[in-house]
Amino acid sequence: MTEAATVTDEPRRCLGTNQDGTPCGTGSELIMPSGYCFAHDPHRALDRRTAGTLGGIKSGATKRKGLDPDQLGALETAADAVRWTVLVARSVATGALSAEQGRTVLAAVTEWRKAYEAGELEEKLAAWEAAQQGGH
Ligand SMILES: [Zn+2]
Numbered sequence: 001m002t003e004a005a006t007v008t009d010e011p012r013r014c015l016g017t018n019q020d021g022t023p024c025g026t027g028s029e030l031i032m033p034s035g036y037c038f039a040h041d042p043h044r045a046l047d048r049r050t051a052g053t054l055g056g057i058k059s060g061a062t063k064r065k066g067l068d069p070d071q072l073g074a075l076e077t078a079a080d081a082v083r084w085t086v087l088v089a090r091s092v093a094t095g096a097l098s099a100e101q102g103r104t105v106l107a108a109v110t111e112w113r114k115a116y117e118a119g120e121l122e123e124k125l126a127a128w129e130a131a132q133q134g135g136h
Pocket of ligand 1: 025
């Protein structure tokens with residue numbers, strides 16, 4: 001945790017920039033091998049909106065932004081569960097959520113998925129049974 005960031009042998013700074021053009025201030029512990037933080041890594045194919053939201057958090061693991069409810073949306077389908085999981089993972093990685101908050105949300109998503117998958121299985125079984133009875 002040195003502040004000697006001007007020294008050239010301290011390359012652990014994100015190569016990305018924030019939406020307002022200022023250099024990314026993400027802490028060195030979150031810089032990927034690519035030289036970017038999780039939010040700016042081009043290989044992560046992160047959508048620009050999310051990058052902009054997360055990029056607004058400057059080096060502050062203490063400054064939690066939380067999740068954007070508009071981005072999070074409803075939790076009604078398997079695709080929603082994936083979106084939630086990805087958003088929470090990103091938010092924890094960038095410090096918007098604490099690891100504990102992330103664990104709490106992901107545990108809830110996991111429980112939801114179990115219930116969802118059980119319901120889906122019941123529907124498939126019911127459909128299968130109906131097909132058997134209606135068949136020849
Ligand atoms: Zn960055």
